[in-house]
Amino acid sequence: MQNRSLFRPPPLELVDKLRVLVVDDSPTMRGYLDTALRRLGHEVRACESYTAALGVAKEWPPHIAIIDVMLHGSPRGIGLGEVLREGWPETSVGLISGYRYTQDQQRQAESAVGGGLLLKPIPRSALVEMESRVRRGQAVFPTLEERGCGSDSLLSMP
Secondary structure, three states: OOOHHHOOOOOHHHOOOOEEEEEOOOHHHHHHHHHHHHHOOOEEEEEOOHHHHHHHHHHOOOOEEEEEOOOOOOOOHHHHHHHHHHHOOOOEEEEEEOOOOOHHHHHHHHHHHOOOEEEOOOOHHHHHHHHHHHHOOOOOOOOHHHHOOOOOOOOOOO
16 A cells, blocks of 8 residues: 655745645536636646545645535545545545534544535635635635534535
8 A cells, every 4th residue: 555644735934825625526516626726826627526635635735625515426425535644644534525414524624634614606705714724724615614504504614
């Protein structure tokens, strides 16, 4: 088995542009995120599957991975996030979803990948804030705990 600890992105303090891996089986969402992130000055690789994402991550270790929770195939997006978190510890993982979850479900997902989960459509403001959050060592997207949520639903960023 290959030593995945060798798969590291360039140190954050040495780069102006962050590497962002977008993994979503929706061509529309992939296209939106790819375009929006490039316009914000990031380097982007977008793919539609678990297998393709691992291939990209091995060749081009990302600083950030934005993954659709309900990614088709097996494992789903959370499974991919867990693999990236374990094998690429310097990659920050953020989850996105078009479905609502209870707070318990969302906390489990956030715990599995070490990052927040946002409801689609993803606001541009979340993508703008993402870089500064990651550079400060925070989760890609705010977690429920950070938001101080008291309701039983998934909230998108303001």
